[in-house]
Each structure stands twice: as structure tokens, then as C-alpha cells.
Amino acid sequence: MKLDSFNPLHEKKKYTSEPPGTIVYTGKHKNVTVSIERIEYNEDDILHSKVNTISGPFEDDKVYWFNVVGLHDMDLIHEIGKNFNLHQMDLEDIVQVSQWSKIEVKVEYLFSIFKMMNLKDSEITREHLAIVQKDNVIITFQETPGDVFDEVRERLDNKLGRIRGMGSNYLFYVLIDTLVDQYFLIIDKISSDFREIEMKILDNDFKSREQLYHLRKELLYLNNSISPIKQSVAALLRKSSHLESEDLLPYYNDLFEHVSQVSDSLMDYKEMTNSLHEMYMSNASEDMNKIMMTLTIFSVIFIPLTFLTGVYGMNFTYMPGLNERSAFEIFIFVCILIIVGMLIFFRLKKWYRP
Secondary structure, eight states: OOOOOOOTTOSOOOOTTSOTTOOOOOSSOOSOOOEEEEEEEOSSOEEEEEESSOOOOOOTTSEEEEEEEOSOOHHHHHHHHHHHTOOHHHHHHHHOTTOOOEEEEOSSOEEEEEEEEEEETTEEEEEEEEEEEETTEEEEEESSSOOSOHHHHHHHHTTOTTGGGSOHHHHHHHHHHHHHHHHHHHHHHHHHHHHHHHHHHHTTOTTHHHHHHHHHHHHHHHHHHHHHHHHHHHHHHHTTHHHHTTTOHHHHHHHHHHHHHHHHHHHHHHHHHHHHHHHHHHHHHHHHHHHHHHHHHHHHHHHHHHHHHHHTTSOOSOOTTTTOTTHHHHHHHHHHHHHHHHHHHHHHTTSOOO
């Protein structure tokens, strides 16, 4: 797992002195070239184009999907908000990348915030995403080029499934469902990383500490991103007047089940990483105890040897054994005998295992 400067609490609202509704982009992708992709379709035709602004008129028998890439052009955000009568606070949420995920039913439109996550080269990328649905128009706002909706575009182009024959409400659901499907891939990646870290910790590989720390931060970010979606979908199901217009209630029930599965999986992995962290700390403590036990045993062994050395190092004229030819050999033998005896004693007491 690649370690980076990821912070689950990154890009908090920085402009605390600004009044509510101030539209200031707080992300880090300020050099992205702003572009707008336009897809208009009905059951018979579909047209892709690039435009510079989002404005009507819009034909009633078509669905329009505008994908805005780049959130740092405040003039464009203001213009879109004015053209579609979006509330100032919603425009602020579009460019405030610290905003939590949510789905809100407004008087004239549906407004939602998500964290779009994708796997690129086995690494998890994260991006702030806003989706607005009003009448037969869908507008998605993302920070950088590239997203997880290529499958949706393919289904539109090739007329796969029901999407071309349904309205903008169904497209709104499909976009959310696609985001949630990506979360399952993220869970699979986390599962793989978890098993790798678990094996390293079982093998007492203390270099796994940073990877475990990174994984716990990743789970915190995912939980903060996905749990609000579960609550929002549940609230949307309770206020099902929007869904009944195109019989979308079964689809959102299925979406709720998927989000619940992701949320439950995250909670399970959060508990398991906590257990893994406790195991790591226990292993570290056990290894430290072994080191201290070894040092203690060496200290205890050298206590009598130090005593004998001290006694026979005194400058008395008459001491027994000093005039013997084999006095040094006898002294060494006695020291070895003491060491072996103490090791046998520690082994019998199970205080020491070589």
C-alpha cells in the first residue's frame, strides 16, 4: 500500500471569517482546465458535445446531462446557479470539498454531495462530486477529468438497459448506484490490504505500523463519506413522493441495501483493524518483555560473578587459594559452574527459553 499525505479531515473550511453562502473553492485542483460535457438523449437519439455554459431552452422529450470538470471558476458556478435558481448555500457546498455526503430534496430540484472514489493503479483516488437534478436536466460537478461514469455513458450510447427510455430521475439514481458500486471495489482493495498487514503483524514485522495507520485513516474517511449516504437514502425513501413519479422506489430500496452492505463492511473492518492494532501493540509489548527478561537474567547471572570478582580483587595479604598454582583455573571453573547452574534453575522455573 502506498503511503501518502492523505488526511481524512483535509481541506476543512478555511474561510471561517466569510459569511455563509460564500462561494470559494477549497480543493487543491486549481490548475484544472474547466470544461463542460453535454449529453442529450431520448429513446431514439443521443448527442455528445462540448459547451461553454449551461443554459436552455431544453426540449421536454429529452434528458440533458451536463458534466462540469473543474470547480475553481467561480463565475461559471454563479452563472449555473442563476440559470437554474440554485440556492446560494448549495453553490457553496458544490465548491466546499470538506462537505459531507448527502442527498437533499429541495422545492424545485434534487441536490446531492458525494465522495467519488476510484481505483487507479491499485491506489484509491478521492474526489469531491456534486449532482443536481432539476426537471429533465442533470448537472454533475467534479474536480478533475476522469470519473467512474464511463459505464453509464456506454449504456447511453449503446442503448443498454432501460436508461434511454427513462427520465432524469432514473439517471440520477444510476449515477448514485455507479458510485456505490465503486465503493464495493474499494472494500475489496481494503480487504486485500488488511490481509497483507495482518500477515506482517503475525510475523512480527514492525514496519507494518505505518501501513496499519494509513488503513485506519482510510476507513475513517470512507465511513465519513458513506454513512451519510445511507442516512440520506433512508430519508429519501421516507419522502418517496419524488420516487413514485417513475416507480423508482424498488431501485432506491436496492440502493439502500447496497449502501448498508458497504457501511456494515466498513464497520467490520474498522473493528478488525482495531483488533489488529491491539495485536500489534501486544506483540511489541511481548517483544519488549522478552528483551527485558533477557537483560534481567544476564544481570542476575553476573551478580554472584561480580561478587566473587570483588572479593578476590581485595588487597588482603592472606586470602585462601591465592597462592595455589591452579587458583585462576579453579576460579574460572566456579564461575562457569555458577552460570550453568543458574541457567538450569531458570529453565526449570520456565523463566528462560533459549
